[in-house]
Amino acid sequence: MANHNANSTTTTGLMLLKEAQTYLPALYILMVGMGMLFEYHKYKIFHINIFQYADIFDFLIAPFRDPTIFAFILLSIIIVSALYTWDNHMRLNKPAQYLKLSFGLVTKPWFKPVHHIAFATLFLFYLYVSSTAIAQNTKRKTLNQKQQIAIRLDDNKWIKAQLIGKTKEMIFIYKDSKVSILPAGSVREMIVAGN
Numbered sequence: 001m002a003n004h005n006a007n008s009t010t011t012t013g014l015m016l017l018k019e020a021q022t023y024l025p026a027l028y029i030l031m032v033g034m035g036m037l038f039e040y041h042k043y044k045i046f047h048i049n050i051f052q053y054a055d056i057f058d059f060l061i062a063p064f065r066d067p068t069i070f071a072f073i074l075l076s077i078i079i080v081s082a083l084y085t086w087d088n089h090m091r092l093n094k095p096a097q098y099l100k101l102s103f104g105l106v107t108k109p110w111f112k113p114v115h116h117i118a119f120a121t122l123f124l125f126y127l128y129v130s131s132t133a134i135a136q137n138t139k140r141k142t143l144n145q146k147q148q149i150a151i152r153l154d155d156n157k158w159i160k161a162q163l164i165g166k167t168k169e170m171i172f173i174y175k176d177s178k179v180s181i182l183p184a185g186s187v188r189e190m191i192v193a194g195n
Contacts, residue, residue, distance in 0.1 A: 027077070034073045035062030037127055041135035043172065046164055046179050053170045053181065069134065076130070080123055087119075142174060149173070150193040154186050160193055 039062045043050040063073050090098045091106070098106060105111050142162050151159045151173070161175035171182045171190075 030077065031063040031073055032060060034076070034127060035059065035065075035069065038062070038066075038069045038073075038131045038134060041131040042138055042165065045135045045139045046172070046174070048164075048172060048179060048181070050167075053172075054167045055169065058167045072130065072134065076127070084119065148193050150191050151182070151187055152189040153182070154188060156188075 036059050039050055039054070039059070064070055090101065102111070142164055145162055148160050149163045151161070151171070153159065159173070159175065159180075161173035161180070164172040164174055164179065166172065166184065169184050171184055171187060173180050173182065
């Protein structure tokens with residue numbers, strides 16, 4: 001009997017491992033895509049096309065660069081997964097209630113594909129609106145921050161500005177109501193400065 005429980009546990013563990021091998025890469029790709037969307041809007045609000053300045057590595061780490069965006073992405077995936085699971089649970093286990101909730105449309109032959117398309121469209125719309133709102137909030141915080149950075153360039157000239165962000169190759173700053181893009185190779189030193 002103990003051997004049977006050990007085999008059952010091993011089999012369950014292998015099944016979970018196989019499921020994780022399937023879902024974790026898909027989850028990572030989804031998070032990278034969402035991170036790219038948030039990065040795009042973060043820079044777009046400053047009239048910067050980040051796709052011109054970033055390389056693939058910048059996007060691969062995009063969801064993890066900002067803890068707020070990472071938490072938002074993770075929470076969004078959890079909420080959407082929970083709603084989708086609840087929807088399936090209601091459809092399979094409480095069909096009478098589901099029939100009422102769907103206004104009887106569940107009986108139509110076109111309901112299932114339209115239902116999935118509607119779920120995906122709402123999720124994408126939610127991401128678009130959220131990334132735009134977070135970008136506007138980030139811009140407001142950037143423009144209102146008192147603390148600036150001081151940057152020493154190759155020619156020993158110092159610039160004081162607000163940091164918008166950076167990629168592997170470029171640094172984006174805001175100074176005197178203008179956005180400036182500096183090649184990272186031209187920066188000798190960056191320090192956090194006061195007002």
